[in-house]
Amino acid sequence: MKCEEVSKELIAYLDRRANSAERHDVEEHLAACAECRTRAEEFRKLWSVLEEVPMLEPSLGFNARVRQRVADEPRRKWFWWFVPQPRLALSMALLLALSVWIARMPYTPAMASEDEDFNAIKDLGVLENYDVLTKFDALSELPQAPVAQPETPANDSQAPDDNGGM
């Protein structure tokens, strides 16, 4: 094992986290390499030096400030109960938007069947029959209002037209 290769495993070896194979390789190299042996020894001392740095204690009001910031968090609205997951909410919104878009598309009926075509055009002949159209008088279907009969019978053809006489 070369010095460069050892360097990668040296820290794990020193803090006893290397596996047995790695440990064996490093020990073998350290036994043969004075420079790496010195480095390993100085790493151990370095760690002792780093432990000299005292820990800071958070200030007295630290917990109170955290609690205050938590309390200042905006509370959820009542309808949040219906929205358990933001992703679900997004999916629902997209689904709703898609539904609205489909509903607003112009309606194009499907091709009618042969029977429906026949039913639709079977009465067209009536519309093309001149006699039926000219004699069709919807008003004649209405009940006749009682009309005072003139004393002198008049010719039907000379009787004043309702519209014209009014």
Place this chain on the structure above:
Amino acid sequence: MTRSDVQLMLDVKEGDDASFDLLLQRYRTPLVNFLFRMVRDVATAEDLAQEVFLRVYRARKQYSPTAKFTTWLFRIATNLALNSVRDNRHRMMEVSIDVPADEDQAPVELPSREMRIDEHMAERDRTQFIRRAVASLPEKQRAAVLLHKYEEMDYGEIARVLDCSESALKSLLFRAYETLRVELAPLVSQTPLQRAGEGRPL
């Protein structure tokens, strides 16, 4: 019986704020220390630590115990610290560009390594000397050392916090400790006898 971090967090998820207080009590000191060593300012470190707890609280409903709680906690802390350090560096650069050079003011010169060591030795401020050496590491190396040395996390956990492979982490740690070994050589090479002769407290 002491409840685990994961159990406490699951209780917080169910609306138990007392469990959040327990987590706060358990991790406030490690977090503030980690952040202080990252940003080198007590007030900023406390602000960032509060922000970490606030983010944990905000995310309580989405919490699922897929990883160790500390991995999640220190990942949030590391990201906040790195952003803070970068923002601060950016602000410092803006100030140095915007402020016109004062002719009366002597140019700032970085002291040589020997001068720094002499100065610190003269002041007998080992702690400050060590802190500065750690603070002078590149941010990711610094975070790796702090999580490894002070939080005693295993390699897998640190790698997840720093978002790198374990192999990359081992190289990162080696480079960081090698830099510190050189920077702190006067302290590292001191024998216990030499230290006792100085007659100063640790």
